[in-house]
Amino acid sequence: MKIAIPGGTGQVGTLLARAFHKDGHEVIVFGRHPPKPVPWRVEQWNPARVTEWSDKLEGLDVVINLAGRSVNCRYTRKNREEIIESRVESVRAVGQAISNAKCPPAKWFQASTATIYAHTYGAPNDEVSGVIGGTELDVPDTWRFSIDVATAWERAFDEIPAPGTRKVKLRSVMTMSPDSGGIFDTLLALVRRGLGGKSGDGRQYVSWIHEADFIRAINFLIERDDIDGAVNLAGPNPLPNCEFMADLRRAWGTKIGLPSAKWMLDIGAVLLRTETELILKSRRVIPGRLLREGFSFTYPDWPEAARELCERWKANHHRPLP
Numbered sequence: 297m298k299i300a301i302p303g304g305t306g307q308v309g310t311l312l313a314r315a316f317h318k319d320g321h322e323v324i325v326f327g328r329h330p331p332k333p334v335p336w337r338v339e340q341w342n343p344a345r346v347t348e349w350s351d352k353l354e355g356l357d358v359v360i361n362l363a364g365r366s367v368n369c370r371y372t373r374k375n376r377e378e379i380i381e382s383r384v385e386s387v388r389a390v391g392q393a394i395s396n397a398k399c400p401p402a403k404w405f406q407a408s409t410a411t412i413y414a415h416t417y418g419a420p421n422d423e424v425s426g427v428i429g430g431t432e433l434d435v436p437d438t439w440r441f442s443i444d445v446a447t448a449w450e451r452a453f454d455e456i457p458a459p460g461t462r463k464v465k466l467r468s469v470m471t472m473s474p475d476s477g478g479i480f481d482t483l484l485a486l487v488r489r490g491l492g493g494k495s496g497d498g499r500q501y502v503s504w505i506h507e508a509d510f511i512r513a514i515n516f517l518i519e520r521d522d523i524d525g526a527v528n529l530a531g532p533n534p535l536p537n538c539e540f541m542a543d544l545r546r547a548w549g550t551k552i553g554l555p556s557a558k559w560m561l562d563i564g565a566v567l568l569r570t571e572t573e574l575i576l577k578s579r580r581v582i583p584g585r586l587l588r589e590g591f592s593f594t595y596p597d598w599p600e601a602a603r604e605l606c607e608r609w610k611a612n613h614h615r616p617l618p
Contacts, residue, residue: 297518298356300401302326302341302390303363307478308407308471308510310334312360315511324352326363343389350393356401358518360466361390364407367445370569371438380445384452391456403462403518406453410469410503410530410581412446415439417499420534422584423467423526439573450526462524464517469530469581472601473507474609484609487541487548493555498538500578505531506595506605513583516591523589530581532596537575540598547602 299316301309305327316323317336325334326341326349341349343363353359363386365379387406394400413421414429421427430443450465472480486492505513513529535543545553561572583591595601 297358298322298324299358299360300324300326300353300356302343302359302361302386303407304360305329305331305338306362306366307473307475308468309360309362310475311471311473311507311511312514343386346389346392346396350396353390353393353401354397355399358403358405359390359394359401360405360407360514361386362407363390364449367442368570368574371441371571376441380448383445383449387449387452388456391453391458394458394461395456400458400460402460403464404458405464405466405514405517406449408450408453408465408467408526409442409446410467410528410579411442411577412450412467413579413581415500415577416580417501417578418580420580420582421528422582423528424584426528426581435577436573438571439577442573442577462521464524465526466514467526467528467530467581468510469503469505469528469534469579471507471510471529472504472605474605474612476612480605481609483541483544484548484606487545487550487553490550490552491554491556492541492545492548492550493553494538494541495556495561495575496537496558498536498541498555500537500576501534501580502537502540503530503534503579503581504540504598504601505529506593506601509593509595512594513586513591516586516589520589523585527585528581528583529586530583531598531601532582532587532593533598534580534582535598543599544602544606547599547606 299321304325313323313325313336323336325338365382369375414427415432415435430440470479
């Protein structure tokens with residue numbers, strides 16, 4: 297296959313490009329800044345200059361648009377504007393290129409986020425019965441902003457006519473891989489330093505997916521021409537933060553994990569220039585459509601996934617296993 301990944305120089309894009317390249321597919325990654333040397337093709341792009349790169353989408357099998365400014369920052373007015381504009385701009389740019397193509401890509405997978413669902417400790421959110429967030433009581437304004445980002449992202453995607461291209465919205469949760477700089481690497485760093493206890497009251501649900509299942513799910517969706525619209529890319533068994541961190545500590549082989557009270561997280565978020573929503577919002581998301589369509593997870597449960605990830609992290613960092 298011929299596959300383009302706009303915004304594919306980050307963690308998730310690298311996971312996909314690496315897997316596609318390994319399987320022998322032709323991969324083009326579009327990024328604003330050149331990454332470290334990689335074995336697949338990388339092109340610099342500017343979404344505002346569609347004519348400079350649109351011809352590279354001609355005749356492709358799949359476009360997977362991941363472009364958008366990182367949300368791992370303080371939600372200042374300027375950052376909020378850049379976060380939303382970068383997503384909407386990239387969607388419209390890719391849409392314009394596809395609409396103008398003589399031979400448009402067969403499939404367009406557009407990144408979205410499972411953060412679109414409401415903060416909840418109750419019933420899990422799937423694509424059919426899930427509650428879109430934004431109207432919850434007693435949640436910070438920053439949490440509502442994340443919903444604004446997700447809905448603006450998806451609305452821009454839905455508004456673009458692409459009759460010759462199958463469109464899929466990827467409502468992804470945290471993708472866990474042992475790569476440096478990823479979310480698993482960050483969480484494991486806390487555990488390794490004895491700080492991997494519960495965050496806040498620990499009741500908030502953590503939704504996650506192992507990188508192997510994330511890649512397999514993308515390939516599953518590529519092969520299935522009858523699936524379009526929103527798809528949750530999440531493992532089937534989210535669990536409360538306190539259990540999630542306890543399982544990670546056991547997988548690493550340590551019992552010590554100092555908890556972080558909400559006030560500590562508030563201070564830490566300011567110092568690290570980020571937001572506590574990334575930690576404290578309860579995301580209880582399940583992959584309803586994938587399960588109904590017969591997708592089988594290699595790592596459906598966090599304890600097994602955490603053990604496998606810890607072992608590969610140690611191997612990648614040349615640490616002997618305990």
